[in-house]
Amino acid sequence: MPRPYAVAPRTTAFVRVIARRTAPVVASVLLAPLLTAAAHPAEPTPFTHPGVHVGRTQLDAVRERVRSGQQPWRAAYDAMRRSRYAVLDRRPRPYKIVACKPYAKPPACMAEREDAIAAYTHALLWYVTEEQAHADKARQIMDSWSAVIKDHTEGNSGLQAAWAGSTWARAAEIVRHTGAGWPQQDVDRFSRMLRHVYLPELSGxxxxxxxxxxxxxxxxxxxxxxxxxxxxxxxxxxxxxxxxxxxxxxxxxxxxxxxxxxxxxxxxxxxxxxxxxxxxxxxxxxxxxxxxxxxxxxxxxxxxxxxxxxxxxxxxxxxxxxxxxxxxxxxxxxxxxxxxxxxxxxxxxxxxxxxxxxxxxxxxxxxxxxxxxxxxxxxxxxxxxxxxxxxxxxxxxxxxxxxxx
Known part of the structure; x- marks a missing residue:
């Protein structure tokens, strides 16, 4: 008794011949879109800027709420503006080597974290007030560090680079992408700092x-x-x-x-x-x-x-x-x-x-x-x-x- 759905031997042979004759054509038809895609790979989706931690819509909402006196945003803004991070006469304290031992508070480590927070603070103040002095201060702080720092060392180097690096990125993203007037050569130097001084520590x-x-x-x-x-x-x-x-x-x-x-x-x-x-x-x-x-x-x-x-x-x-x-x-x-x-x-x-x-x-x-x-x-x-x-x-x-x- 024949097996269900079995193909007769002659039919099988015929199919094999047809398959051999048509395979190149079928293959070319099926592979053509794939070869085209390989020759012209899809471009990755561009990043949205500003888009580190906060986006433009959020920043616009912050500005509107602060200016109109809405709470709790106005109180939060006032607290930020009164903080030691918001003063315009702040002097950056960059270090060439930031050496951070566990459970210690070396001056270099504190200076790096605090200057990064200050840069972010002034970046937010710039967006809310549109006062150029705050944009200039944020840039000054970031430029001072990118001109000096070369490395993180000691046992807490990865964590220190993480804390400061996350804040630098937020500050830089706002300043670069909101018309604050950051010269391209300074942006490039800051970018090199992030890539070569921070990213290697973060991959540990x-x-x-x-x-x-x-x-x-x-x-x-x-x-x-x-x-x-x-x-x-x-x-x-x-x-x-x-x-x-x-x-x-x-x-x-x-x-x-x-x-x-x-x-x-x-x-x-x-x-x-x-x-x-x-x-x-x-x-x-x-x-x-x-x-x-x-x-x-x-x-x-x-x-x-x-x-x-x-x-x-x-x-x-x-x-x-x-x-x-x-x-x-x-x-x-x-x-x-x-x-x-x-x-x-x-x-x-x-x-x-x-x-x-x-x-x-x-x-x-x-x-x-x-x-x-x-x-x-x-x-x-x-x-x-x-x-x-x-x-x-x-x-x-x-x-x-x-x-x-």
């Missing part, structure tokens, strides 16, 4: 370090990539984000234990629990450093939101895949920072409640753009307003992101 392997390092370094890398129009560096930063965030903020869907840090040596149950500062029970939103202190979790929350925000301005939705993690982390840490009693099984019942001004960017996207309730986070963010600066890499985010779609 820190898988086994506390996760706020990886996220802060990615924050700086993605902002610098946009400023440099460097698609390869941008894509690398996005890949790093996608790998690290699930290993920092826990969800029950991960299993009984958190995801191990990507590319690291922390793999066994005991190693993971030690890496998570001795925590044995894991709940939605817990961070890898929650039982260290809430300050470092705040750094991670801020950096995660910064990276996703810059990508959002470039048409890439990083928020979506981490929406549940980020919302859970914001709510968990906000609840206890607000004073809810900590259970004994969580960090021994004695966490360090030291969160800084790290909430505005995340709560704006999840709460205002996507409609997540976030009751605890909204309450804590309102209590902290106007959010100022941590003197590291977070600055003036009530002004730039509070309820700003």
């Amino acid at each position: 392997k820190v898988a086994d370090y506390n996760g706020n390092w990886d996220l802060a370094m990615t924050d700086a890398a993605v902002g610098i990539a946009v400023f440099l129009d460097d698609r390869k560096a941008f894509d690398q930063a996005l890949s790093r984000f996608r790998a690290r965030v699930p290993a920092y903020f826990y969800l029950r869907s991960d299993g009984k234990l958190p995801v191990p840090p990507p590319g690291g040596t922390v793999k066994t149950q005991q190693q993971i629990r030690t890496y998570w500062f001795g925590q044995k029970r894991f709940v939605n939103g817990l961070g890898q450093e929650s039982c260290r202190n809430f300050e470092h979790v705040g750094y991670a929350l801020a950096a995660t939101s910064h990276i996703a925000e810059t990508a959002w301005h470039q048409g890439v939705d990083l928020y979506g895949p981490v929406r549940e993690r980020l919302a859970a982390a914001l709510e968990l840490h906000s609840r206890y920072q607000l004073g809810e009693k900590m259970p004994k099984w969580l960090c021994g019942g004695k966490p360090e409640l030291t969160m800084g001004p790290d909430l505005e960017v995340g709560v704006n996207h999840l709460g205002n753009r996507l409609g997540e309730p976030l009751p605890q986070t909204r309450k804590l963010a309102a209590r902290m307003r106007p959010a100022g600066t941590d003197d590291l890499f977070v600055a003036w985010e009530t002004l730039t992101h509070a309820e700003n779609p």
Whole structure:
């Protein structure tokens, strides 16, 4: 009995002949579009400028709200303008070598971070007031550093480069793309500084370090990539984000234990629990450093939101895949920072409640753009307003992101 759908031998032979005769023609027809595409590859989508941390629409909203006296933006602006970062007679303090040892505060490290925040502060003041003096001051600070700095050294070099580099990129992006009058030769020198003094530090392997390092370094890398129009560096930063965030903020869907840090040596149950500062029970939103202190979790929350925000301005939705993690982390840490009693099984019942001004960017996207309730986070963010600066890499985010779609 013949097999169902079997082809007769003669028919098979005929098909083979036809196939041999027509294969070149068919192949040429099928491959023609592919060969044309290969000869003329699609151009990558251009970056949107300004588009590091804040976009033009956000900046326009800030200007309108401040000038019309709307709150909390006017109060946030006034606090920024009264700060030591906003004075026009500030003298930059550039260093050739920025040597940063862990748990130390060398003058070079503090000067670099503070001058970067000052440049960003004056860039925001320039956009809101349109006073050229602020644009000139931002440029002066950035030009002073790009003319001098050559390297970062010592144990905290990667983290230091991350904190300063993320802020430099935000300041430079506004000044360069809003008509502030930055000469091209100075832009080029600043670009070389970011590419050769900062990006190499940010590519360091820190898988086994506390996760706020990886996220802060990615924050700086993605902002610098946009400023440099460097698609390869941008894509690398996005890949790093996608790998690290699930290993920092826990969800029950991960299993009984958190995801191990990507590319690291922390793999066994005991190693993971030690890496998570001795925590044995894991709940939605817990961070890898929650039982260290809430300050470092705040750094991670801020950096995660910064990276996703810059990508959002470039048409890439990083928020979506981490929406549940980020919302859970914001709510968990906000609840206890607000004073809810900590259970004994969580960090021994004695966490360090030291969160800084790290909430505005995340709560704006999840709460205002996507409609997540976030009751605890909204309450804590309102209590902290106007959010100022941590003197590291977070600055003036009530002004730039509070309820700003």
